[in-house]
Amino acid sequence: MSATVTEKQRVIFENVSKFYGEVLGVNRVSLSIPPGITGLVGPNGSGKTTLMNLMVGLLRPSRGRISVLGMDSQRPEEFFRHVGYSTQYDAFPPGLNGSQFIRSYLRVHGFGAAEAEAMTWKALERVGLTEAAGRKVAGYSKGMRQRVKLAQAICHQPSVLVLDEPLNGLDPMARAEVISLFRELADGGLHVIVSSHILHEVDLISDQVVLIHGGYVVAEGDIANVRDEMEEEHPAQVSIRCDRPALLASRVFAQDSVMEARIDDDGKGVLVRTRDADRFHLLLNQVVLENGLTIEAVAPADADVNAVYQYLIGSNGEKS
Amino acid sequence: MSETAASLASPTPAAPAGLPWRRWASQAGAVMRLDLRKGFRRPVGLLLLAAAPIAIALIRVVFSAHAVHERADVAEGTNFYAWMYQILILRLELFLAGVAVFGNLIRREVLDRTLHYYFLSPIRRELLVAAKYLTGVLVTFTLFGISTVISFVLAYLPHDWTAVSPFLFHGPGLRQLGSYLLVTFLACVGYGAVFLALGFFFKSPAVPALGMFGWESIHFLLPPLLKQASVIHYLQSLCPVPIPEGPLAVLSDAPSPWVSVVGLLVLAVILVAVSGWRIRRMEISYDES
Ligand SMILES: Nc1ncnc2c1ncn2[C@@H]1O[C@H](COP(=O)(O)OP(=O)(O)OP(=O)(O)O)[C@@H](O)[C@H]1O
Ligand SMILES: [Mg+2]
Numbered sequence: 001m002s003a004t005v006t007e008k009q010r011v012i013f014e015n016v017s018k019f020y021g022e023v024l025g026v027n028r029v030s031l032s033i034p035p036g037i038t039g040l041v042g043p044n045g046s047g048k049t050t051l052m053n054l055m056v057g058l059l060r061p062s063r064g065r066i067s068v069l070g071m072d073s074q075r076p077e078e079f080f081r082h083v084g085y086s087t088q089y090d091a092f093p094p095g096l097n098g099s100q101f102i103r104s105y106l107r108v109h110g111f112g113a114a115e116a117e118a119m120t121w122k123a124l125e126r127v128g129l130t131e132a133a134g135r136k137v138a139g140y141s142k143g144m145r146q147r148v149k150l151a152q153a154i155c156h157q158p159s160v161l162v163l164d165e166p167l168n169g170l171d172p173m174a175r176a177e178v179i180s181l182f183r184e185l186a187d188g189g190l191h192v193i194v195s196s197h198i199l200h201e202v203d204l205i206s207d208q209v210v211l212i213h214g215g216y217v218v219a220e221g222d223i224a225n226v227r228d229e230m231e232e233e234h235p236a237q238v239s240i241r242c243d244r245p246a247l248l249a250s251r252v253f254a255q256d257s258v259m260e261a262r263i264d265d266d267g268k269g270v271l272v273r274t275r276d277a278d279r280f281h282l283l284l285n286q287v288v289l290e291n292g293l294t295i296e297a298v299a300p301a302d303a304d305v306n307a308v309y310q311y312l313i314g315s316n317g318e319k320s
Numbered sequence: 321m322s323e324t325a326a327s328l329a330s331p332t333p334a335a336p337a338g339l340p341w342r343r344w345a346s347q348a349g350a351v352m353r354l355d356l357r358k359g360f361r362r363p364v365g366l367l368l369l370a371a372a373p374i375a376i377a378l379i380r381v382v383f384s385a386h387a388v389h390e391r392a393d394v395a396e397g398t399n400f401y402a403w404m405y406q407i408l409i410l411r412l413e414l415f416l417a418g419v420a421v422f423g424n425l426i427r428r429e430v431l432d433r434t435l436h437y438y439f440l441s442p443i444r445r446e447l448l449v450a451a452k453y454l455t456g457v458l459v460t461f462t463l464f465g466i467s468t469v470i471s472f473v474l475a476y477l478p479h480d481w482t483a484v485s486p487f488l489f490h491g492p493g494l495r496q497l498g499s500y501l502l503v504t505f506l507a508c509v510g511y512g513a514v515f516l517a518l519g520f521f522f523k524s525p526a527v528p529a530l531g532m533f534g535w536e537s538i539h540f541l542l543p544p545l546l547k548q549a550s551v552i553h554y555l556q557s558l559c560p561v562p563i564p565e566g567p568l569a570v571l572s573d574a575p576s577p578w579v580s581v582v583g584l585l586v587l588a589v590i591l592v593a594v595s596g597w598r599i600r601r602m603e604i605s606y607d608e609s
Contacts, residue, residue: 058603060601074600080442093354105437110443
C-alpha cells in the first residue's frame with residue numbers, strides 16, 4: 001500500500017461490528033479501500049448489504065469507526081454530495097416515471113430546475129435509459145430498474161459509488177455496457193464499490209476484491225493470483241444459452257482449458273467447466289464467429305461460492 | 321472547506337450558491353412537491369371525511385322545512401354549526417385526519433421501502449421531517465379549511481338573507497368563521513405534530529391513536545390540571561360558540577386565547593423537534609415489516 005494515499009482518499013472501516021439485536025450482521029471488519037473498482041463478494045446472507053448500508057450511514061455500527069474519504073455519514077447534507085448508492089431494495093416511490101424519479105432526487109439535493117433537468121438526461125443517457133424515461137418506473141423490467149437505480153446513484157457526479165448487486169438481472173449486453181461504465185468512472189478516480197454473490201462476475205473487472213463470509217472479511221486485496229491458483233482446483237463454470245448447443249459443446253471440448261461441456265437438460269444451452277475463464281471466453285468468441293452461432297446469454301454459473309471460500313479459508317465456511 | 325474529499329475528488333457540482341436558508345427552502349420545496357405527488361395522489365378517505373359536514377349541512381338545507389324552525393333567527397344556524405363543528409369536525413374528523421396523514425408520513429415510506437431515497441440525499445433529516453410535516457399541514461388544512469367554510473355557509477343558507485346579512489357583515493358572523501378556521505388550522509398543526517412524533521415511538525399508529533382518543537374524549541371529566549395536558553382543551557377554548565358539556569363536566573377556567581394559540585404552536589415546534597431528533601438516529605431496516 002502506498003504511503004501517500006491518505007484517509008481522505010480511502011474508505012476506511014476500523015474494527016466495525018453490526019448486530020441486529022442478537023443476529024450478527026458483520027463482525028470486526030477492518031478495511032481500507034483505495035480508488036478504483038472494488039468487488040465485494042460473498043454468498044447470500046454474508047453481510048454485503050449490511051456492510052454497504054453501514055458505509056453510507058443507513059445503519060450505524062454497533063462498534064467501530066467508519067470514514068468515507070474523511071467524511072462522516074451522520075452528516076448527510078455533506079456526505080451525499082460525494083456519495084451515490086444504488087441499493088438492493090427494489091421499491092420505488094409510486095407514480096413516478098424514469099426522468100421524474102431522477103429529477104425529483106436532484107431537486108431534493110437542492111439543484112435548480114434547469115440544472116436538475118440537464119443532469120437527469122445526462123445520467124439517463126449514461127445508463128441507456130433515455131427511451132424509457134417517460135414510462136412509469138413501477139412498470140420497468142428488472143434490468144431497467146437496475147439501470148434507473150444506477151442513474152440515480154451517478155446523477156450528481158459523486159466521488160464514491162456504492163452499488164449493491166448492480167449486475168443482477170442485466171442481460172449480457174447491458175452487463176458489458178454497465179461494466180465499461182464502471183471502468184470509465186474508476187479510471188476517472190472514483191471509488192466504485194460493487195457487490196455480487198458471484199466471484200467470477202466481479203473479479204475480472206475489479207482492481208481489488210473483498211471476500212466476505214458469515215459476517216467476516218475473509219480475504220482482501222488483489223486476488224488475481226489467488227484466482228489463478230484457485231482455478232486449478234475449482235474450475236469456473238460458464239453457462240451459454242444458444243441455438244446449436246451440441247455443436248458448441250463439441251468444438252469447445254476439444255480445447256485443453258475446458259474440463260467439461262455438458263448440454264443443458266432442455267437442450268438449449270451448454271454448461272462449461274473451465275480452468276481458465278479468460279481463455280475460454282476468447283475461444284467462445286472464435287467458435288461463435290466461425291460457426292455463425294446465435295448466442296442468447298452467457299453467464300457465470302458459479303452461484304455456489306462456498307467452494308471458493310472453502311479453498312480460501314481452508315474450512316467448510318461455517319459461521320464461527 | 322480545507323482539503324477535503326470534495327476538492328480532491330472528481331467534478332462534483334457545486335451546491336447551489338447562497339445562504340443555507342435558501343438551499344433548505346428549495347430542498348424542503350422539493351420534498352413537499354414529491355410527497356404531494358406520491359403521498360396524496362388519491363386521498364379518497366380524506367376527501368370523504370372533509371365532505372361529511374358539507375353533506376350534513378346540505379341535508380339540513382334540503383329538509384329545511386322540517387329541520388329549521390325559525391328562519392328569521394340566525395341563532396339556530398349558529399347553534400347547529402357549533403355542535404357540528406365541535407363534535408364532528410374538531411373531535412372526530414380533524415383527529416382522524418391527524419392520525420391518518422401524520423401517523424403515516426414516515427411509516428408509509430418504511431412500508432413502501434422508499435424512505436432510503438430521502439436518506440440518501442444530501443438533506444438534513446430534521447429538514448426532511450419538517451418538510452413532510454408541512455406537507456401534512458398543507459394538505460389537511462386545505463381540505464378541512466374548505467370544508468369548514470362551506471359547511472359554515474350552508475348552515476345559514478336556510479335562514480332569511482335579511483337576518484343573515486347583518487349577522488355576517490355587521491355582527492359576529494365573519495369573526496366566528498375566522499375563529500373556526502383558526503381552530504381548524506391549529507388542530508392540523510397540533511394533532512399533526514402529536515401523531516408525527518408518536519409515529520417514532522410506536523410501530524402502528526392505531527395504538528397511540530386509540531389511547532389519545534380516549535384521553536381527549538374524557539377531557540371534560542378531567543380535573544383542571546390534567547385538562548391542560550390535552551390538545552382539545554386549548555382548541556375548544558378558541559371555538560367562538562361554546563356548547564354545553566353536560567352535567568358531569570368538571571368546570572375550569574378556559575385558557576386565554578393567546579395562551580391557547582401560542583401554547584399549541586410551541587407544542588408543535590417541540591414535537592417536530594423531537595421527531596427530528598428521532599429521525600437522525602433512525603436506521604433503515606425494512607425487514608421486520
Ligand atoms: N433488518 C435485519 N434484521 C435482522 N437481521 C438482519 C437484518 N438485515 C440483515 N440481517 C441478517 O444479517 C446477515 C447479513 O445480511 P445481509 O443482507 O447484509 O447479507 P447479503 O450478503 O447482502 O445477502 P444477499 O446476497 O442475500 O443480499 C444475515 O444473516 C441476515 O439475516
Ligand atoms: Mg444483500
